[in-house]
Amino acid sequence: MNDGVLFFPVTPFDGNDRVDGELLGRHVAERVADGAAAVFAACGTGEFHALSHGEYETAVAAAVAATGGAVPVVAGTGGPLGHAKDCARSADRLGADGLLVMPPYLVGGPQRGLVAYVEALAATTELPLIVYHRGSATFTPESIEALLRIPSVVGVKDGVGDVAAAQQFVRVAAASGRQVLFFNGLLTAELSQAAYRAIGVPLYSSAVFAMAPEIATAFFVAHRDGDSKHTAALLDGFYSPLVRLRDETPGFAVSLIKTGLRLSGLPVGSVRAPLVDPSPEQTDRLAALLDRGRELVA
Template sequence: MSELVLPDRVLFFPVTAFDAAGRVDAELVEQHVAERVAFEPGAVFAACGTGEYHALSIDEYSTVVEASVRGTAGRVPVLSGVGGPLGHALASAREAQRLGADGLLVMPPYLVQGPQAGLIAYVEAIAAATELPLIVYHRGNAQFTPASIEKVLRIPQVVGIKDGAGDLAVAQRFVRAAADCDRDILFFNGLLTAEMTQAAYTAIGVPMYSSAVFAMAPDIAVAFFTAHRAGDAETQARLLDGFYSPLIDLRDETPGFAVSLIKAGVRLGGLPVGSVRAPLVDPTDEQTARLEALLATGRELVA
């Protein structure tokens, strides 16, 4: 049976660095991961949504996973994304295992809207291609019903569910479905800028969450996580009102900014990780300036 143990710390979703010619820059990926691991995340989720999995060839994916594994140097678990066209997902799963990843985040399939039986079969096919433990991402065109999640949890390699749909009643039913499972199941809040909703998720038994902010501002992300775990409502409120809410306002100005702004923030921090790939677009100079001011405000709030 597959097993995955993650420390109770903030989860890190790195960006994928591209050079001036648009190629994956393995050295910068490794540096980005190594620098952030120094802030002690619970795990590194490489080549996932923030890492532009949708835009990577299988060779580029392998480069990113390999560089991420090097960057962690065994200090924390490395999980990588798989999804999209089934053939690409299967190839990604095999490569991740070959390169030493500790687990996989199963993202939605490509384009088509399959029935529940098809979504279950998609997860089963990926499980058959690798021995790695799987976390299933419930979002987009891969939204499971509670009955389907019960069947997904019968797949021995499935060790976690990540919710990106935001229906707390459904998420609560997923948590209850795991009560009779023969192993511990990990639950994650995978909504955009998850810090804004984590209090509600913690209340229903979903203690872990994705933090895209950690990639560009680990000090702010760790400060919020620490306050949340300590029940420090004052610090949480200060960061939510002064940093996270304005960040969401900026993010919502342009589709895809959940990734583009994070990558811009990493560049503002001095690491030249390049632009996002199409169909995403970079923020304008004016938007980047506002992001820079917002990051400065966030750091003032945690000082």
């Protein structure tokens, strides 16, 4: 996973609001060819929250088939514990290489309950687990220490943005002697990745890679190589305006990516409720931003 961008595909829906597994396979295969280091299927960008169990299986199976073993496939799971267990079993059976454990649904719990949630999933499958530190599953350093005693927990994705806490997590892992994958999972993570790299977190998720791989890859290479001039140009000219557009409407972290793919000619359909599509005016602004990003890359 250290050799390229971590790719979070969308889940395409056809005109009858069914998961289009064939189109998803094409989407994944194209981005693997574009250099994705791993595929995170049916996760946040893939609208895990809106998929039935059967649709989840369709999405994971399509991603696994499309990669052909070229890169790891990490499938999402989470929500109600029974559903999360069912998803874990399905992902294992369908050939996924790991699971991204997203937060439980609706209810909150104490730290020992959050650890127990991950333990229950670890007992359900032997697949490696990456724990998503976000929302109702916000962990303390002590809980991260407990989670790292679970052999199958191999990584932590930070979606909170508390860099001081993230650094404590990194130090807990170092003290444990384990090799742990930490990565920046904030929305539009490119905007904050310099801070995460400084505390020893070199990996980050890129939703932009799904709709504009040339822009996301250019940023990844410039950031990796220490090309501050190029990273600054992309941050100022593309990523910062994209974040301002994203923040206008809840859920646009997913909606804009699907819209960008439709603008490129891939008919991935709309997002499902409770998310909404951008207005025509917002779509025009996104199109202009993508043009500007590609100009900066060129």
